Amino acid sequence: xxxxxxxxxxxxxxxxxxxxxxxxxxxxxxxxxxxxxxxxxxxxxxxxxxxxxxxxxxxxxxxxxxxxxxxxxxxxxxxxxxxxxxxxxxxxxxxxxxxxxxxxxxxxxxxxxxxxxxxxxxxxxxxxxxxxxxxxxxxxxxxxxxxxxxxxxxxxxxxxxxxxxxxxxxxxxxxxxxxxxxxxxxxxxxxx
Amino acid sequence: xxxxxxxxxxxxxxxxxxxxxxxxxxxxxxxxxxxxxxxxxxxxxxxxxxxxxxxxxxxxxxxxxxxxxxxxxxxxxxxxxxxxxxxxxxxxxxxxxxxxxxxxxxxxxxxxxxxxxxxxxxxxxxxxxxxxxxxxxxxxxxxxxxxxxxxxxxxxxxxxxxxxxxxxxxxxxxxxxxxxxxxxxxxxxxxx
Amino acid sequence: xxxxxxxxxxxxxxxxxxxxxxxxxxxxxxxxxxxxxxxxxxxxxxxxxxxxxxxxxxxxxxxxxxxxxxxxxxxxxxxxxxxxxxxxxxxxxxxxxxxxxxxxxxxxxxxxxxxxxxxxxxxxxxxxxxxxxxxxxxxxxxxxxxxxxxxxxxxxxxxxxxxxxxxxxxxxxxxxxxxxxxxxxxxxxxxx
Amino acid sequence: xxxxxxxxxxxxxxxxxxxxxxxxxxxxxxxxxxxxxxxxxxxxxxxxxxxxxxxxxxxxxxxxxxxxxxxxxxxxxxxxxxxxxxxxxxxxxxxxxxxxxxxxxxxxxxxxxxxxxxxxxxxxxxxxxxxxxxxxxxxxxxxxxxxxxxxxxxxxxxxxxxxxxxxxxxxxxxxxxxxxxxxxxxxxxxxx
DNA sequence: GATGAATGAGGATTCATTCAT
DNA sequence: CATGAATGAATCCTCATTCAT
Numbered sequence: 001x002x003x004x005x006x007x008x009x010x011x012x013x014x015x016x017x018x019x020x021x022x023x024x025x026x027x028x029x030x031x032x033x034x035x036x037x038x039x040x041x042x043x044x045x046x047x048x049x050x051x052x053x054x055x056x057x058x059x060x061x062x063x064x065x066x067x068x069x070x071x072x073x074x075x076x077x078x079x080x081x082x083x084x085x086x087x088x089x090x091x092x093x094x095x096x097x098x099x100x101x102x103x104x105x106x107x108x109x110x111x112x113x114x115x116x117x118x119x120x121x122x123x124x125x126x127x128x129x130x131x132x133x134x135x136x137x138x139x140x141x142x143x144x145x146x147x148x149x150x151x152x153x154x155x156x157x158x159x160x161x162x163x164x165x166x167x168x169x170x171x172x173x174x175x176x177x178x179x180x181x182x183x184x185x186x187x188x189x190x191x192x
Numbered sequence: 193x194x195x196x197x198x199x200x201x202x203x204x205x206x207x208x209x210x211x212x213x214x215x216x217x218x219x220x221x222x223x224x225x226x227x228x229x230x231x232x233x234x235x236x237x238x239x240x241x242x243x244x245x246x247x248x249x250x251x252x253x254x255x256x257x258x259x260x261x262x263x264x265x266x267x268x269x270x271x272x273x274x275x276x277x278x279x280x281x282x283x284x285x286x287x288x289x290x291x292x293x294x295x296x297x298x299x300x301x302x303x304x305x306x307x308x309x310x311x312x313x314x315x316x317x318x319x320x321x322x323x324x325x326x327x328x329x330x331x332x333x334x335x336x337x338x339x340x341x342x343x344x345x346x347x348x349x350x351x352x353x354x355x356x357x358x359x360x361x362x363x364x365x366x367x368x369x370x371x372x373x374x375x376x377x378x379x380x381x382x383x384x
Numbered sequence: 385x386x387x388x389x390x391x392x393x394x395x396x397x398x399x400x401x402x403x404x405x406x407x408x409x410x411x412x413x414x415x416x417x418x419x420x421x422x423x424x425x426x427x428x429x430x431x432x433x434x435x436x437x438x439x440x441x442x443x444x445x446x447x448x449x450x451x452x453x454x455x456x457x458x459x460x461x462x463x464x465x466x467x468x469x470x471x472x473x474x475x476x477x478x479x480x481x482x483x484x485x486x487x488x489x490x491x492x493x494x495x496x497x498x499x500x501x502x503x504x505x506x507x508x509x510x511x512x513x514x515x516x517x518x519x520x521x522x523x524x525x526x527x528x529x530x531x532x533x534x535x536x537x538x539x540x541x542x543x544x545x546x547x548x549x550x551x552x553x554x555x556x557x558x559x560x561x562x563x564x565x566x567x568x569x570x571x572x573x574x575x576x
Numbered sequence: 577x578x579x580x581x582x583x584x585x586x587x588x589x590x591x592x593x594x595x596x597x598x599x600x601x602x603x604x605x606x607x608x609x610x611x612x613x614x615x616x617x618x619x620x621x622x623x624x625x626x627x628x629x630x631x632x633x634x635x636x637x638x639x640x641x642x643x644x645x646x647x648x649x650x651x652x653x654x655x656x657x658x659x660x661x662x663x664x665x666x667x668x669x670x671x672x673x674x675x676x677x678x679x680x681x682x683x684x685x686x687x688x689x690x691x692x693x694x695x696x697x698x699x700x701x702x703x704x705x706x707x708x709x710x711x712x713x714x715x716x717x718x719x720x721x722x723x724x725x726x727x728x729x730x731x732x733x734x735x736x737x738x739x740x741x742x743x744x745x746x747x748x749x750x751x752x753x754x755x756x757x758x759x760x761x762x763x764x765x766x767x768x
Numbered sequence: 769g770a771t772g773a774a775t776g777a778g779g780a781t782t783c784a785t786t787c788a789t
Numbered sequence: 790c791a792t793g794a795a796t797g798a799a800t801c802c803t804c805a806t807t808c809a810t
Contacts, residue, residue: 006791029793038791039784039785039794041793048785049784110214116358120361151355154352158349161350161354162345163346181337216800230774233774237773241800411778413780423781423798424795427781427782432780492681500747542733542737547730603804619807
C-alpha cells in the first residue's frame with residue numbers, strides 16, 4: 001500500500017506538471033519535488049521518464065474507457081449511443097482538465113504517433129474500442145455515412161477535442177444545454 | 193538575393209525538422225546542419241530560436257490566408273463559401289504536410305496558447321478572419337446553428353485538423369471524392 | 385561532510401582560477417575540472433556562476449573581517465589602531481595572494497560597483513566597518529585630517545592595494561621592516 | 577585624413593564602450609556600430625581586438641604624459657613638482673572619466689600585468705617617467721622617505737586611483753580645495 | 769580601403785539517470 | 790525501498806575573425 005501510495009503520488013505530480021507545462025516543462029526533479037519524494041525514488045517505480053509517461057497515459061485511458069462504458073449498452077439505437085459516448089467524454093474532460101491537457105500533449109508528440117501507428121497496424125481481430133464498434137454498426141445499419149473509420153473518428157473527436165481545448169483555456173463556457181446541442185451537431189456531421 | 197537565400201534555406205530546414213520532430217527535436221545546430229550553414233549564421237537572420245519559430249509561423253499563416261482568399265467572394269451563398277474555404281484549406285495541408293505538422297506543433301504549445309489568447313482578448317472592432325465573418329453571417333441568415341464562434345470553429349476545424357493528421361501519418365488516403373464528402377459532412381455539423 | 389567537501393573544493397578552484405585569470409578566464413568547465421568534479425556538480429551547490437562568485441566574495445570578506453578584529457580594541461589610540469588594522473590587512477593579503485587578486489577582480493567589476501553603491505546608499509544607522517569607525521573617531525579627536533570618509537578610505541587603502549598588487553606580481557619584496565615603514569607612511573598621509 | 581578619421585572614430589567608440597562596460601562588454605560588432613563603420617573595417621586599421629586595445633592604451637598614456645609635462649620643470653623643488661604632477665593627473669582623470677575607467681580596466685587585466693612586468697624587467701638605461709625621476713631625486717635630496725620605487729608609486733598613485741574611482745562613480749564630489757588638500761596628504765605620505 | 773554576412777569554437781546552464789549510502 | 794548528490798551530454802547563444810564583393 002505504501003508502495004502504491006508513492007507510485008500514485010508520483011503519477012499525480014507528473015500529470016499536473018506535464019498537463020500544465022508540457023513534457024519539457026516537467027523535469028524529473030520537479031516531479032519528485034511536487035510529489036514530495038526523492039529524485040531517485042521515481043526510478044524505483046518507473047524505469048525511465050518515457051515509461052512513467054506511458055504508464056500515466058495508459059492509466060488515464062483506462063479510466064476514460066471505464067467512464068465511457070458505464071451505463072453504456074450495445075442494445076440502444078446508434079444515435080443515442082453516440083450521444084451518450086460523446087457527452088460522457090466531453091463531461092469527463094471538462095471535469096478533469098489536467099487529464100485532457102495531458103492526453104493532448106501525449107497524442108501530439110512522438111508517443112502519440114507511435115500509439116496511433118500501432119493501433120492502425122494491429123490485427124483486425126484485435127479488440128475494437130466502443131466508438132469503432134459504433135461506427136461500424138452505424139454504417140452497416142446505414143444510419144451513418146459511409147467513411148473509413150479514421151474519417152468518422154475525425155468528425156467525432158475532432159470537434160470535441162477542439163472544444164475542450166477552448167474550454168480549458170477559458171475561451172468558452174460550456175453549460176449543459178450547450179453540451180447537448182454540441183454533441184448533436186457532431187452527430188449531424190456523421191449521420192446519413 | 194544571397195541574403196534572402198540563406199534566410200529561406202534556414203526557414204525551410206527549421207520547418208522540416210520542427211514538423212517532423214517537434215520544437216525540442218530540432219536543435220539549432222541540427223537546423224544549421226540541415227540548412228548547410230554555420231550555427232552562428234542562423235543568428236544573423238533570427239535573433240533567437242523563438243523568433244525564428246514565430247516568423248516561420250507568420251509566414252505559413254500568411255500563405256494560408258492568401259490561399260484561402262484566392263477566388264473567394266463574399267457574394268456567394270454561405271454553404272458554398274464554407275465548402276470552398278474548407279476544401280482549399282484541406283487541400284493546402286494535404287499538399288504541404290510539413291506546414292500542417294508545424295502549425296499543429298505551434299498551436300499546441302505556449303506560442304499557440306498566447307496567440308489564441310490574444311485573438312480572444314482583442315477588441316471586437318479588430319479584423320475578423322474569413323471564417324469568423326462567415327460564421328457570423330451564417331448565423332444572421334439563419335443558415336447555420338446558433339453557437340458562440342469558438343464552438344463553430346471547433347465544429348469546422350476540429351475534424352479537418354484531425355483528418356489531416358491521420359492523412360499525414362498515412363492512416364487514411366484522401367481522394368477528391370472523399371474530400372468533397374468530408375467537407376460536406378462538416379457543413380452538416382454546423383448548418384441549421 | 386562530503387557535501388561540504390565538494391562545495392569547498394569548488395570554491396577553492398574558482399578562487400584560484402578567477403584570481404589568476406579573471407572572471408572570463410575561469411569558465412565553469414575549467415573550474416569543474418580543477419575541482420575534480422563534473423560540470424553539473426557546481427550547479428548542485430551554486431545556482432549560477434554569479435552566485436558562486438558572490439558567495440566566494442562573502443566568504444573571503446568574512447575571513448578578512450575576522451582577521452582584522454582579532455586582537456583589535458577600540459580602547460587603544462587611533463594611530464595604534466590604524467597601524468594595527470593596516471598591518472594585519474597587508475599581511476593577510478601577502479599571505480593569501482589569491483584572496484587579494486580575487487577581491488581586486490571583484491571590486492573592479494560590476495559586482496564591486498554594486499556593492500560600493502549599496503554601501504554608499506545605506507542608512508547612516510547601519511553598522512560601520514572598523515575603518516569607518518576609526519576614521520570618524522580620528523576626525524572627532526582631531527588626530528586625523530578632516531575629510532569625507534571616501535577620501536580617507538582612498539588615502540588608507542589605495543596605497544595598500546597598489547603595494548600588494550606589486551608584491552603579488554613579484555615587483556617588490558616586502559619584509560617586516562618595510563611593512564612597518566609603509567603603514568606608518570600611510571598614517572602620515574591621513575594624520576593631522 | 578579620411579583614413580585617420582575612421583581610425584580615430586573607432587578608437588573613440590572602443591574607449592567609450594570599454595570604459596563603460598569592460599572589455600567583455602564591448603564586442604567588436606558593438607564598437608563598429610557605435611563608430612558607424614562596418615565590422616570588417618576595424619580590422620583594416622587594427623589587426624585584432626587586442627591590438628586595438630593596446631593602441632588605445634598607448635594613445636591615452638601618451639596624452640597623459642603630455643599633460644603631465646606641460647608646464648613641468650625639473651628645476652622646481654621636489655614638493656612643488658610632486659604637487660603639480662599629482663594635481664594635473666587628478667584633474668585630467670576627473671575631466672576625462674572614460675580615460676580613467678579605461679586605464680583602470682587595462683591595468684586590472686592581463687594586459688596591465690604584462691605591461692608592468694615589461695616595465696619592471698626593462699633595462700635600467702631605459703627612459704624613466706617623470707614620477708620615477710622625481711622619486712629618485714627626492715630620495716637623493718633626502719626630502720622623501722627611502723623606499724623602492726614601487727612603494728613610492730603605491731603611496732602616490734594608490735590614493736589617487738582610489739579617489740578618482742569614487743569620484744567617477746559619484747561617491748565623492750571633488751572641488752578645488754579638496755584636490756589641493758588631497759594631493760598634499762599624498763605628499764605627507766612620502767615626504768621625509 | 770570598406771563592408772557585413774558567415775563562421776564555429778567556446779561558454780553558461782539544464783536535466784535524465786545512476787549509485788553509494 | 791528511498792534518497793539526493795553527482796554526472797556530463799546536450800542545448801542555446803555570443804563574438805572575434807575572415808573573406809567575397
